[in-house]
Amino acid sequence: MRTYADAGAEAGRHWRATIAAAQAGDRQALDDLVAGWLPLVYNIVGRALNGHADVDDVVQETMLRAVGNLGSLRDPDSFRSWLVAIAMRQIRDRARRRTATRLDESTAPEGAADFAELTVLRLQLEGQRREVAEAVRWLDGEDRQLLSLWWLEVAGELTRRELAAAVGISRQHAAVRVQRVKERLEVSRGIVRALDGACPDLRELTARWNGRPDSVWRKRLARHIRGCGYCGDTPESVVPAERLLVGIALVPVPVGFTLSLALGGKTAAAAAGSASVGWSAKVLGALTKPAVAMTAGATLAAGGVYVAVQTPDDPPPRTATAPTAASTAAAPPPAAASPSASPSASPSPSPSPSVTEKKTAKKTGYGSVVDAVDTAPDPGSPPGALPHRPASGVTSTGGAHAVMNHRGDAVTLTGQGYVLVRWQISPQYRAGSLVPPAWTGLKGRLFHVASGGGRRMDDPTSATDPTATGMGSAATGYAVLPAGTQQMWQNEYFYVDGSVTLTVNERGADYGVSVFPSTWDAVEKDVLTGPPGGAGRYGLVRDTGGDDTPVPQYLTRDTPADPATVPQASRVSV
Numbered sequence: 001m002r003t004y005a006d007a008g009a010e011a012g013r014h015w016r017a018t019i020a021a022a023q024a025g026d027r028q029a030l031d032d033l034v035a036g037w038l039p040l041v042y043n044i045v046g047r048a049l050n051g052h053a054d055v056d057d058v059v060q061e062t063m064l065r066a067v068g069n070l071g072s073l074r075d076p077d078s079f080r081s082w083l084v085a086i087a088m089r090q091i092r093d094r095a096r097r098r099t100a101t102r103l104d105e106s107t108a109p110e111g112a113a114d115f116a117e118l119t120v121l122r123l124q125l126e127g128q129r130r131e132v133a134e135a136v137r138w139l140d141g142e143d144r145q146l147l148s149l150w151w152l153e154v155a156g157e158l159t160r161r162e163l164a165a166a167v168g169i170s171r172q173h174a175a176v177r178v179q180r181v182k183e184r185l186e187v188s189r190g191i192v193r194a195l196d197g198a199c200p201d202l203r204e205l206t207a208r209w210n211g212r213p214d215s216v217w218r219k220r221l222a223r224h225i226r227g228c229g230y231c232g233d234t235p236e237s238v239v240p241a242e243r244l245l246v247g248i249a250l251v252p253v254p255v256g257f258t259l260s261l262a263l264g265g266k267t268a269a270a271a272a273g274s275a276s277v278g279w280s281a282k283v284l285g286a287l288t289k290p291a292v293a294m295t296a297g298a299t300l301a302a303g304g305v306y307v308a309v310q311t312p313d314d315p316p317p318r319t320a321t322a323p324t325a326a327s328t329a330a331a332p333p334p335a336a337a338s339p340s341a342s343p344s345a346s347p348s349p350s351p352s353p354s355v356t357e358k359k360t361a362k363k364t365g366y367g368s369v370v371d372a373v374d375t376a377p378d379p380g381s382p383p384g385a386l387p388h389r390p391a392s393g394v395t396s397t398g399g400a401h402a403v404m405n406h407r408g409d410a411v412t413l414t415g416q417g418y419v420l421v422r423w424q425i426s427p428q429y430r431a432g433s434l435v436p437p438a439w440t441g442l443k444g445r446l447f448h449v450a451s452g453g454g455r456r457m458d459d460p461t462s463a464t465d466p467t468a469t470g471m472g473s474a475a476t477g478y479a480v481l482p483a484g485t486q487q488m489w490q491n492e493y494f495y496v497d498g499s500v501t502l503t504v505n506e507r508g509a510d511y512g513v514s515v516f517p518s519t520w521d522a523v524e525k526d527v528l529t530g531p532p533g534g535a536g537r538y539g540l541v542r543d544t545g546g547d548d549t550p551v552p553q554y555l556t557r558d559t560p561a562d563p564a565t566v567p568q569a570s571r572v573s574v
Helices: 004-023 027-049 055-068 076-099 115-122 127-138 141-154 160-167 171-195 200-205 215-227 241-245 264-270 273-287 355-363 520-527
Strands: 258-260 298-301 305-308 393-396 402-404 410-425 438-456 477-480 489-503 511-518
Touching (some): 055 076, 127 171, 410 520, 489 520
Antiparallel strands (some): 298 305, 402 511, 438 489
C-alpha cells in the first residue's frame, strides 16, 4: 500500500536533480524550482492567514529566504519539509509582529476574497467540501496554522513527519493537536450549516452580528446549535473532513501574483559561511543577466522578479437543461391573508413597469420583472424543477458573507453563477415602510431564479403569537412593502452572468441583507426543504430555463450618483 511517506520520498527524488542544478547556479532549474513549489507555499500561507493582506508578503519572504539559503541545504530529499518549516516560521514571525498592534486577522485588500472563498471558487467545491472550506473562517489563527498543514496532509501533499517538523513538535503531540483542530472544525461546520438554514431563533440571535467570524460568536452559535432541535438536526449524514479533503488539488496561485526575488546585498550579507556566500553570488549573477527564462508556471525576468502566470483549468460549463415542470404551473390556492398587510406608513407607491417596458425588456433577452405580487404556494406543494445554468463562479466585493445593514451599503457581484440574498427584517427595532434594495449598473444578465428558506417573510413565525410573522407583529408593528411589490422570502436566489451592484435603500423599516455567492446544488437543496425538514413550506422556482426568466425587482443598467435613491422600478432595457 502506497503511503504519504512514499509520496514524499518520490517527490524528493523527482526534485533532487533540479535542486542540485539550482544550487550550482542553473537559472532554468531555479525557475522550475520556484514555479513548482510556489503553489504549496501559497496554500499554506493563504489558509493559515485566510487571505489576509499580508499573505503576499509572507509568501514572498518565504520564497526569498528559501532561494537565498538554498546553498545551505545538504539533503535535497528534505527540501519539502525544509521549505514548509521556513513558511511556518514566517507565519509565526508575522503573528508575533502583529500581536502588539492587535490588527484584525480578517483584514484583506479591498475587493479581495478571503482564502476560504478562493478555495471554493477556484476548486469548484460543492456540498460538504464547500462547507469544510467555509468553516475554516471560524478557527482562531493558531488553529488555522495547523489546519493549513493538516489539510495538505490529508490531500497527499505533506506527510505527518513533515507536519510535525514544521510545527516543531513530536508526531505524538501533533496527533493530539490535529485531533483538537478537527473537533473545532466540526463545530464550525455545524455553524456554517446552521447559518444556511432558516431557524427564527438563530436569526434573532444574529440580528446584530456584523457577519465577521470570531471565537466569541463561534461559542455563542455553538451553544445555540447544541440546544436547538432545528439547527442541530442534520438532514444528511456528515462525512468526516479528512475523507472530503483527500485528493483535493492545491488552490492555483492567482493570475498576476508577483514575487520580487532580487537577492542583492542583503542576502549575500546575511549568508553564513563560504558555501552560502558562493551560492548567493551565483544566484545574483544569474538573476542580473539580460535574459528572460520562461516556464509554464512562472516567468523569471532580468533583475530577479518572478511573475506567476498559473491559472486554474476552467471546468467545462454544465449545460443548462429545460425544467421538466414549469414553476408557473397551475396556481395553488391563495394563502391566508398575512398580518404584513396591516396598514402602516408607506412610501408613495411606485407603479410597476408598464406593458411597453416589459415588451422592450423581452427584446433584450429578459422576461417580465417581479414587481407584481404572486401567490405563495401551499406548504405541501413542491417546486418545479430548477434549470441548470453554467456557473464558473461569482466573486463579491463583500467577500463570501457580505452583511449590509445600513442605507448605502453595497456589494458588487462579478462572474457567472448563483447568488443568495438573505433577508433579516427587524421590526422590533423600527417598523414602518420598507424600501427594498436596488440592483444597479448591470452589465450582462441577471435573473431571479428561486425563492427559498422554508418560508415567505409574511409567514407566521410564532406558535404563541398568531399575529407574528417575519415582517413584524401586532406588538412591534410591521414592515410594509410599497404597493405592488413582490413579497420576499427568507432566501432569494439570483443568477448573474456579468456584473451588478446591490445597494441597500433602508430609510424606513429596519432591515439587513446578507449576500452569498452560491451554487446550483445549494439552491436546489433549499427549495426542496419543505415541511418534512421542519420549515414552513417548500421553495418556489422562478427560472424557466430561458431568457424569459423574471429579473429582480428594482434592476437597472444605470449607475446613478446615489444608488440608494434610484426609482423603485425595473428598467433593464436602459
